[in-house]
Amino acid sequence: MAEKPQPVRVLYCGECGLPAEYCEFGPDFEKCKPWLIQNVPDLYPDLLKEADVKDADKVSDQLQSTSISGAGSSKPKEEEVKRLPGGKIKKKEKQEVIIEKMTRNKRKCITTVKGLELFGVKLSDASKKLGKKFATGASVTKGPTEKEQIDVQGDISYDIVEFITDTWPDVISILLLF
Ligand SMILES: [Zn+2]
Numbered sequence: 001m002a003e004k005p006q007p008v009r010v011l012y013c014g015e016c017g018l019p020a021e022y023c024e025f026g027p028d029f030e031k032c033k034p035w036l037i038q039n040v041p042d043l044y045p046d047l048l049k050e051a052d053v054k055d056a057d058k059v060s061d062q063l064q065s066t067s068i069s070g071a072g073s074s075k076p077k078e079e080e081v082k083r084l085p086g087g088k089i090k091k092k093e094k095q096e097v098i099i100e101k102m103t104r105n106k107r108k109c110i111t112t113v114k115g116l117e118l119f120g121v122k123l124s125d126a127s128k129k130l131g132k133k134f135a136t137g138a139s140v141t142k143g144p145t146e147k148e149q150i151d152v153q154g155d156i157s158y159d160i161v162e163f164i165t166d167t168w169p170d171v172i173s174i175l176l177l178f
Contacts, residue, residue: 020039
C-alpha cells in the first residue's frame with residue numbers, strides 16, 4: 001500500500017527559524033513568505049494565490065541571488081587551485097635547453113639558444129662553436145629576463161639540435177619553440 005503523505009510535517013522556516021506553521025505569528029511573515037512558498041506551499045495555500053507575478057519574480061530573484069552567491073564563494077577556491085602551478089612560487093628551474101627561432105625584419109632570422117649553462121656549458125665557448133659550425137655570426141646576449149642566451153644568425157634550428165646533443169652529450173632536454 002502506498003504510504004499516505006503525512007498530514008503534518010514539522011519544518012522549520014529557513015527565514016525566521018520558527019516551525020513553518022508559526023511563521024505567520026513570527027517576527028517577519030513577509031520575509032518568510034518566499035521561503036514558505038518555495039518549501040511548504042501546502043502549508044499556506046493562500047500564499048500561492050496571493051503570490052502574483054511580482055511575488056513570483058521576487059522568489060526567483062531570491063533563488064537566483066542565492067545560487068550566485070553560492071557560486072561566488074566557490075570561485076576563489078577554484079582560482080586558487082589554478083593559480084598554484086603557474087604562481088609565483090619559486091621553483092627549481094627546469095633543466096632544459098630552449099631553442100627559439102625569431103624572424104626580424106621578415107628576412108633576418110635569428111636562432112636563440114637558452115639554457116645551455118644549466119648543463120655546465122660555457123656560453124662563450126658554445127657561441128664560438130656554433131658560429132664556426134654553421135659559418136655564421138653567433139654571440140652571447142642578454143635576453144628579456146637579463147639571462148644570457150646565444151643568438152645565432154640564420155635559421156639553423158633543425159641542425160642545431162643534432163649539433164648540441166653531439167657536442168654536449170650532457171644536454172638531455174631540448175625544447176624547440178618554432
Ligand atoms: Zn518563518
